[in-house]
Amino acid sequence: MTALLEVQDLKLGFRTEGGLARVLDGVNFRIDAGQVMGLVGESGCGKTTLARAVLGVLPHHAAQIDRGRILFRGTDLLGADPRMVNDRIRGRAITFVPQDPFTSFSPVFTVGAQIMDIMKWKSPRRPADNGGARLPALLRPYPGARRRADRAAVLELLDAVQLPQPERILAKYPHELSGGQRQRLMIAMALLTEPDLVIADEPTTALDVTIQAQILGLLRRLATERGVAVLLTTHDLGTAYEICDAITVMYAGQEVESAPIDRFFRSPAHPYTARLLASLPKSEGTVAGIPGEVPSLLRPPGGCRFNPRCDRAGPECTAERPAATRRADFHLVRCHHPLAEAAP
């Protein structure tokens, strides 16, 4: 399989008042076409930053990219012409489902107006922008025939995300809809432009628990039907287990392990992954925490950033970050002292 998205050795930081926060430290990451990949880690581990780096919406005055590449179908998104990326990739080949459906709509336009604005620019029926006599964006027309076709597609997809009476929903303002309805709309918008990759950044954390499972199931089903790859960031292993094909674990700005879902839960190789799995609440009601604290990103520990909390750590762990070793097909781990293979 060829990689759809491949992040190579991405290192970036945010300039803060306390100095440079080293948020991503040489991260490698890949998603294949049609794959649902979970990006798992605690809050502050850099998963949202990684998602935003791929989307190209890092805060430009604070973010500082030191090195690395983000290859999408072989094109480096960091090095390519920003206008081309904004016009053809962002919102078309790569779309976004935000964390908070409550605030991600503009409150002063109807959701229909906002969806049609996305379609005006991102519809798969829109011909490629080939320069020529360019009108300013605000004055660009929306041809009637395409508009009608786009609207039909919108109504069809609203039906697919199980929003009844789509015409009425489109006429409403965001505050007149429930959180579940809004997130269904967000999923519909992410799929409308027929993308190759949907980046869903904790898409259910803002929702009621009962709605969460429905939304995740919906996302998984629609993505699989359409052959769309999904990058799902979450801090919840249960969520990842339910809908992902594979999981990549991040800790304090470093990816530590990546594995297909069955191997991930059956035979974790990195001590942090094992600790993370052990910290899931057991059926008898006990919870095992991980001793220590997440390190400061202003002064992170050298080498593998998990070493201060790791009971297997040796001197080489502070000296150097281990290279990735291959455990099995698509199972990579970056650890000097990985756990032994579990008995099948």
Next chain:
Amino acid sequence: MRRFEIILTRLLWLVPTVVGLVVIVFAIANVVPTDPVRIIAGENANPEQIEALRVKLGYDKPLYVQLLRYFADLLHGEMGTSLYSQRPIIDDLTSRLPATLELTLAAILLAVALGIPLGVVSALRRNSLLDHGLRVVTVSGLAIASFWLAMELQFLFAMKLAIAPLNGRIAGFGPDTVTGLFIVDCLLSWDIESLGSAMRHLALPALTLALPAAATIVRFTRAGVLEVINSSSVLYQSAMGLPRPIIVWKYVLRSALISTVTQIGLIFGVLLSGAVVVEAVFDWPGLGTFAVQSILQSDHKAIMGFTIWAGCMFVLINLAVDVLQTVIDPRSTR
């Protein structure tokens, strides 16, 4: 319909507002240590004549009777006679209204046209040289006294550069009256020469009034844009690759304008009071000049008439702003 309700409530509120206004203005007029009867009677009148006139004009009655009489007259559209023009005050106010309206509308349009784009750009380039420069200009714009600015503009543009007239509203006769707004009337009768003259005359007083107003609008628009530009909805639209101009000038601006529009209503009140000074400096034949002349002559009834007139305009403008608000922000009609 919610919008209709808002309009109706506001119109009903106009009545107590004007009543309160009249009472306050009436009280102030009677606290001021001048005797209106003595002024009306003239310098050569003897004490007997003054007392006779006082009885004739009803100034000998208790204050509350005078106030009630004033209200009764108001209901009939009577405001008394102006000492200055010897005409009914209500006629003076009506005939001078268009000049002031033209001036303040031009000023507010100019202020909006300058203030909103500058506010947006200032927010987008926060802490840039442009932003800092604009901050200096807006703070001084708010601090500068309008009569001083008016005279400086006159000095520079009318006297030194001689590209604008010193004062007045138009050269020669005005256009045929339809609306009373010279610019509109010139356009209606397609009188290009008068239009040019009217616009040149309007430029300096309108600019004088517009600068402090524009400064307020810049600051509120900037704050509004900054609040929205870092919101999740802008992050979402950027991540979906919507063109930046659409995000800024359509979505962000509309949200940001909610607070600015409220301000524009309040600014209008400031403009009305500013017009009093600016009209006097530019000899603009509007309500402001009338007010200044009335004050200089201690013409109580004329001052009260002007104040009530200005109060009503202020309330009506703010009503229009409230209606506009419900159009811009759908949440406000909840």
